[in-house]
Amino acid sequence: MLPRDTAQRLTLPSLAALAAFEAAARHLSFTKAAEELNLTQGAVSRQVAGLEDQLGLKLFERVRQRVVLTAAGAAYAAEVRDGLARLSAATVNAMAFRGAGGVLNLAILPTFGTRWLIPRLPGFFQRNPSVTINFATRVLPFDFAHEGLDAAIHFGDAVWPGARLHRLMGEEIVPVASPALIARAGLKQPADVLSVPLLQQATRPRAWAQWLVAQGLAPDRAVMGPRFEQFAMVAQAAVAGLGLAIVPRFLVEEELKSGALAVPFDRPVTSAEAYYLVYPEEKANRPAVAAFRDWLVGECAAA
Structure with missing residues (x-):
């Protein structure tokens, strides 16, 4: 029996095939996919055909001189698109580690972020020029394990399983x-x-x-x-x-x-509730998380 990681590698399609399929699925056109990827239409067709052979199922079918996704193709396209987006984000984040501070993927409350936090961020970047912050908006609690986020600004009670919370301010x-x-x-x-x-x-x-x-x-x-x-x-x-x-x-x-x-x-x-900075326990010592925590807690104490 093959080791699990070896079996996974043998069944994992090439990135070129996945990119060709995703583009063709998004445009519903091999020609437009080829233009986007700077390939020939024949190259895109071969990539998709090879992917279909590897999967053992049809991803597209021709209907009245146009291509449409099969039910399996439509479901697979959504998963592939999400996976490629995650790989792209992971690559950008890895490149950001060329600086000493690293990357902080931060979830913010929209209005708190735009009206209170972002106007104050120049002070943070003056002290931490090598930290990169990527922002996402979330208005409700979420699972850090599935979101790819390092920290969040949370309004509510001081309850978030598996995470540390630092009270920032009331209102x-x-x-x-x-x-x-x-x-x-x-x-x-x-x-x-x-x-x-x-x-x-x-x-x-x-x-x-x-x-x-x-x-x-x-x-x-x-x-x-x-x-x-x-x-x-x-x-x-x-x-x-x-x-x-x-x-x-x-x-x-x-x-x-x-x-x-x-x-x-x-x-x-x-309000009985308050604003908190929250992050998973295992990320407490990450340089970007620690730098942002120390700055934000101090900023709120001085406000």
Whole structure:
């Protein structure tokens, strides 16, 4: 019996064949695939034919002078495309290790990333010029083992199995609206919010209920209103006068300073949850992770 790793190598198609198949599957054309890969159409056809022989199944069939994927071909194409993308990313990451600091693949919350973190990053890169950070957006917890990410900015409770968490900051949430809406709706006291649409943020479904209860109001209408995926979208909807938003104050500082948004009654509620830097236990001593952790924790402490 062949060793397992030897058997795997014998059944693994060549990268050239996989690249030719993926391009042909994406374009549904051997001619366009050949143009993309700078090959002849015949070379692409031979690569795909060899791959079909190795797999023992048809990946394409001809229908009315065009090629279409078989059911097996369509399923295989999705897996191959994902695998080639992972290999490409791994290669870029490996090349980045030519610097001393390495690579940090970081998941960020979209609005926190664009409005708070990224404007401060020049300070990090001044201290750590050899570290490369790759950014991805995630709004919900995920499995580090399957995402290829080294660390994440997380909002919620201090719970993430198999990972270390460092508390960064809490937040105050406040109601905000455009000055025109505040004047038009006559928003003068907390109970007045019940007369206007309440803009909802998808990952904070309890935010309005928490604020209403803190004001001694019934939360009956707390989840009624247009729903948005990100705080930036909620803030823009509020600027446009679509309703009243409940948001972390520090994420709308620019709109508050410019007058695009206003707080009709300054009765903030402190969130029970907080922002955390989180990363797997086994990556705690990676130079890029450690450098980013030390800088970010210090940055938040000074903020």
